[in-house]
Amino acid sequence: MAKTLDINGKSYSVEAAPDTPLLWVLRDELGLTGAKYGCGVGQCGACTVHLNGVAVRSCQTPIAALDGVKVTTIEGLEGLHPLQAAWVEADVPQCGYCQSGQIMSAAALLARTPKPTDADITDAMNGNICRCGCYQRIRAAIKAAAAKAPASATAAA
Amino acid sequence: MNAPVKGFSPTRPSRREMLVISAATAGGALLVGCSPANLLSIGADDHFGPFGPFLRIEPDGAVTVVSKHIEFGQGNHAGLAAMVAEELDADWDKVKVVQAPANTKVYANLGMGFQGTGGSSAIANSWPQLRNVGAATRAMFVTAAADRWKVPAGEITVKNSVVSHSSGKSATFGELVADAAKVAPPKDPTLKDPKTFTLIGTDRVRRKDAAAKSRGQARFTQDVHMPNMLVAMVAHSPRFGGKVKSFDASAAKKVPGVVDVFQIPTGVAVVANNTWAAHQGRDTLKVEWNDDKAETRSTDAILASYHALASGQAQPSGEMKWQTFDSHGAGAPPQGGKVVEAGFDFPYLAHAAMEPMNCVAEIGGGKNKLTFGSQIPSMDQLNTGMIVGALPGSVQIETLFAGGSYGRRANFKSDYVSECVHVAKHVGGGRPVKLVWTREDDMTGGYYRPMVHHAVKVTLDADGFPAAWCHRIVTQSIMKGSPIGGGKLDESAVEGVMGSPYLKATPVVDGQVILPDSPVTVLWWRSVGATHSAFVMEHMVDQLARAAGKDPVEYRKALYAKAGDSRRLAVLNLALDKAGPAPADGWTRGVAVHECFNTVVAQIAEVKLVDGAPKVGRVVTAVDCGIAVSPDQIAAQMEGGTCFGLSAAMFGRITLKDGVVEQKNFDGYRVLRMTEAPTVETYILPSRAKPSGVGEPGTPVIGPAVANALLAITGKPTRSLPFVTSA
DSSP: OEEEEEETTEEEEEEOOTTSBHHHIIIIISOOOSSOOSOSSSSSOTTEEEETTEEEEGGGOBGGGGTTOEEEOGGGSOSSOHHHHHHHHTTOOSSOTTHHHHHHHHHHHHHHOSSOOHHHHHHHHTTOOOTTOOHHHHHHHHHHHHHHSOSSOOOOO | OOOOOTTSOSSOOOHHHHHHHHHHHTTTTTSTTOOHHHHHHTTOOOOOOTTOTTEEEOTTOOEEEEESSOOSSSOHHHHHHHHHHHHHTOOGGGEEEEEOOOOTTTSOOTTTSSSOOOTTOHHHHHTTHHHHHHHHHHHHHHHHHHHHHTOOGGGEEEETTEEEETTSOEEEHHHHHHHHTTSOOOSSOOOOOGGGOSSTTSTTOOOSSHHHHHTTOSOBGGGOOOTTOEEEEEEOOSBTTOEEEEEEOHHHHHSTTEEEEEEETTEEEEEESSHHHHHHHHHHOEEEEEOTTSOOOOHHHHHHHHHHHHHTSSOOOTTOOOEEEEEEOOSOOOTTOOEEEEEEEEOBBOOOOSSOOEEEEEEETTEEEEEEOOSOHHHHHHHHHHHHTOOGGGSEEEEOBOSOOTTTTOOTTOHHHHHHHHHHHHHOTTOOEEEEOOHHHHHHSOOBBOOEEEEEEEEEOTTSSEEEEEEEEEEOOSSTTSTTTTTSOOGGGTBTTBTOHHHHTOSEEEEEEEOOOOSSOBOOOTTTTHHHHHHHHHHHHHHHHHHHTOOHHHHHHHHHHHHTOHHHHHHHHHHHHHHOSOOSTTOEEEEEEEEETTEEEEEEEEEEEETTEEEEEEEEEEEEOSSOSOHHHHHHHHHHHHHHHHHHHHTOOBOEETTEESOOSTTTSOOOOGGGOOEEEEEEOOOOSOOOOOTTTTSSSHHHHHHHHHHHHHSOOOOBSOSOOOO
16 A cells, blocks of 8 residues: 655655554665664664654554654754764764664754753653663763754754 | 584584584594684685785775674774774774674684684784784885885884875875785784874774764664565564474465565574564464473572572482582681671573664575674574585675674574574575564573572671681573583683682682573673672672671772782772762762773762662772773773663563563563663773773672662662562
């Protein structure tokens, strides 16, 4: 069954059953492999993407739910997002597998809360597991990116 | 050769395979003059460029270091490249790192004798190997420039990939590389005095993969797509040791996208055109299992049997027997000395790497190729060769980034790799097959940190120091059944107790271990024996200090003095110095020190109780790992190792009910999240010694440090992990 999806500003037509999770359409059908499979049950956050600017687990999102929804993946972040620059500056990643999801959760946070408190950061990031334990640097990188951003809300991507 | 195990071909190996296997597993005793590394390399490509297998320099001057070690978070690629770049005087900002292919002879871990990453050895075993590569190549460039300019080599300098002469002449690596390639490499190049290092030991040695990993561009096995590729999932026995009795694939075959369903040694494979179809096909499969040889006990029952052995209520049966790992001194402990007795229980632990196990194999049609995050390429080649009937060296492996391992991917049985090869062999024709394990497959798939019980009884002398130390350990053997197991004492079960300065300082010691079998598969888990031994020794010593009425830090110092352990003392002193005055109200400090993989780590954790659970704030970490190649990545490993160890100490627990694993995903197997993450400060002890590893030693210290803080807060010792047992 053909379904039209709006991903990173482009229109894609995909052949997949309506209950297929967005994650597997992104990865297997469209070659957008930045979002990762980590748990399949919305527990780890490795598959995080934005739906209309909100951070959502793509493994829990059937493509049937995406009519008129703008999907943004890590590949759709414009240029080098300030968070990505901060991630490199702080040498955040270790194995790196969870980092697309971490950055997408952080990007949604900064879009709605440009100057987050520690509690804001913990709330926004607690759904993203990092088994390498990069949490301390993730927090520092979010703060560094926020410090460089203007105080008003900006687009998510 | 060991008995057939899960993942191996059930058929008898051919004579040729047996020769190869025997050579690899018995140190090559059958074939005099042939080292295992040479044998495992037959069939491998041996053609390398003028600068050898570890370094390529292109006509445009680009410098590429070839890493024989996989990068799955440890940061070793940065350190390995820095060793070459330092001696080569290359422009660090333009140095790239790529992953070596499988080639046992050329890319052997010099501490192992075969190609593999583990035991926190990447940096340690490559020193000075890679410095020699850089220094030899630098000398080739200097000779080439001296010949071109007709000047003495001694007047030539190299900096940032530019070769210069005092006359003002200069040339880039790119401009000289054609001539340098013709120079014979010196056999014993002169290495720099570490005092003159300009890159090693500086904060410039940073990850080369941070940008790719921050853009979703790093390539993992999960991301591999090849034309005509199939995706496979396998239904495994819910019980360890269970076998397929029968299966009904009719529903699975009706799932759109499912291509085939068939039995392999480890279960029933579903192959499909994409991951979701394979997943749905696997879920609709009906399999009946034969549990005749399966583990059907619950973990409570297994642990109770460990307690019975340790206490002497049960006697060893079958091949099981007590083995002594430390016995010194003799005679009865002093009469009337204070006795401290404690038992400690540790659960099975899953590694739970973020990227569940997976592999891509192309088998048949003249091809034997694997594409995945291979941690021990030599063993993955050997096991693949056995399954497909090919020489191990002819099995090609392209190693990708892996989303964590923590020991899980270093499996002498190549469990999930062999599974993928069986599926791809059945598919045949060299058609690529990607085996995908779901999180549930990964969590319930075994190869856990073994469950462990320690029983300790210490008698103190009149001064309050240990006079006699009796120690019993009951756990499964990790090494049994591995090619390097050998049937001797499995040191991985006792390391950290064996060799402890506290035992050295004790006049009479009786340490024994017993290793009961179970079909539950076990494996090393980041820091291996230290995951439990560090906890027991460091938490025990605080209990002894309390019994003696002494300060735990001063008590340690006195024992280090008795044992002549100046290294631990120095690291502890550094941590104490950096920790400064007592913390703010509400926080209590706990201290622990441990040495593993030749690296010493001391931690001072600031802890408070929140709703009955420990909350860890600041963690002051001091580390002695010899010369610090990449201070930034040493700190990263201390931060990450601490989180990994704290995650296990706080929440980690795999339990079995009637043989079936109860935790299926991260909702059941809780791991550390940002809320619980501590703030780790890392201080590196200055050293002139050669580097030792940091991937594992940061893991086992936080658990006992927290337990010691809890002991100070509540007066109660911790007898089992994890600290938090509610969901």
